[in-house]
Amino acid sequence: MYEDLSPQDAAKYAAGKAAVERYAKDGARLGLGSGTTSGWFVRALGERVAEGLDIVGVPTSNSTRDLALSLNIKLIDLNDLSEPLDVTIDGPDEVDKDGDMIKGGGACLLWERLVAEASRKMVCIADNSKLVDHLGNFPLPIEVIPYGWKATRRSIAALLKDLGYEDKEIIQRHKNGEPVITDSGNFILDVKLDKITDKALLDTNLNWLAGVVENGLFTGIASEIIMASPDGSFEIIDLPNRKPARRPEWRS
Numbered sequence: 001m002y003e004d005l006s007p008q009d010a011a012k013y014a015a016g017k018a019a020v021e022r023y024a025k026d027g028a029r030l031g032l033g034s035g036t037t038s039g040w041f042v043r044a045l046g047e048r049v050a051e052g053l054d055i056v057g058v059p060t061s062n063s064t065r066d067l068a069l070s071l072n073i074k075l076i077d078l079n080d081l082s083e084p085l086d087v088t089i090d091g092p093d094e095v096d097k098d099g100d101m102i103k104g105g106g107a108c109l110l111w112e113r114l115v116a117e118a119s120r121k122m123v124c125i126a127d128n129s130k131l132v133d134h135l136g137n138f139p140l141p142i143e144v145i146p147y148g149w150k151a152t153r154r155s156i157a158a159l160l161k162d163l164g165y166e167d168k169e170i171i172q173r174h175k176n177g178e179p180v181i182t183d184s185g186n187f188i189l190d191v192k193l194d195k196i197t198d199k200a201l202l203d204t205n206l207n208w209l210a211g212v213v214e215n216g217l218f219t220g221i222a223s224e225i226i227m228a229s230p231d232g233s234f235e236i237i238d239l240p241n242r243k244p245a246r247r248p249e250w251r252s
Contacts, residue, residue: 007230009040011127012091015228016041018236019089019125022226026054029081031115032068033090034061034108037125041089046071058085060115061108062183078118085119093216094138095130099225099239100199104141104216107173107182113214116221124222128229135199139190141173141216142206149187152211156189159205165193186213 005013019041024030032042042064049055049072056074058081059065068075090112092101101124103109116122144152153170160168173180173188180188196202196217203217228234 008127008129009036010232011129011228011230012037012125013040013044014230014232014234015091015125015127015226016089017044018226018228018234019123020044020048022236023087023089023123024048024053024055028055028087029076029085030055030057031085031088031090031119031122032057032059032064032073033088033115033125034059034064034112035091035093035103035106037091037127037130038064038089039067041091041125042067042071042073046073049073058088058115058118060088060090060111061106063106063108078115081118085115087121087123088116088119089123089125090116091125092130092218094132094135095124095126095222095225096132096135097237098199099124099222099237100135100220101218101222102135102138102140102216103218104143104188105138107141107143107180107188109141109216110143110182110184110186110214113218113221116218121223122221124225126225126227128227131227134195135217136193136196139171139192140196142170142189142191143182143184143186143213143215144189144211145186145213148211149189152209153189155209155211156191156206159209160191160193163202163205164197168193184213 225237
């Protein structure tokens with residue numbers, strides 16, 4: 001069906017299909033991630049739904065919602081859940097060997113984090129090009145409210161300097177000449193840190209700043225990585241010491 005896929009898309013589809021086979025069982029309640037890899041997962045899930053699979057999903061973006069509805073995948077509002085989702089399947093922009101990620105390249109990081117934390121388990125699906133030794137080459141997205149966003153940017157710059165990230169340019173994300181607006185009506189600021197040296201500390205402290213809604217440094221969330229290659233093979237990397245998503249306590 002997907003004979004003409006690029007090697008990278010073939011790997012993404014393989015990861016998504018493996019996640020469907022592993023977690024999409026009748027009666028499952030699934031968090032549906034956003035981005036290109038998650039899009040292939042949703043398409044693979046739609047194939048199973050067309051065959052009679054009975055599941056419900058919670059989308060992490062309007063674009064994922066639209067894709068899921070086009071494939072006749074039943075959706076439920078996060079507010080209508082009386083207990084956690086079984087599992088959220090989502091892809092990274094970068095993932096390291098600890099299972100920590102940078103997410104938000106598609107500007108969906110707030111909803112992605114909300115759905116992940118409303119789940120018993122979060123599974124990262126990725127093609128093998130996303131695996132890195134150190135997070136930070138991909139620009140870290142930070143979602144901020146529009147009111148006073150330049151003041152928030154100055155606060156972010158001061159925090160980064162205090163944490164040892166000197167002279168890092170913080171850029172407001174634009175598309176087609178206009179500021180990118182998230183599904184929650186906020187702006188995205190991007191900063192390339194090159195190498196993040198203390199993931200948990202940066203993750204925690206960014207979200208303490210007034211005006212910051214969420215950041216794309218997802219630490220301590222994934223329980224498992226499904227990593228695929230263009231030839232369709234995949235491996236499952238278990239992260240046995242992970243706990244349900246919680247930010248660490250502040251430390252100086």
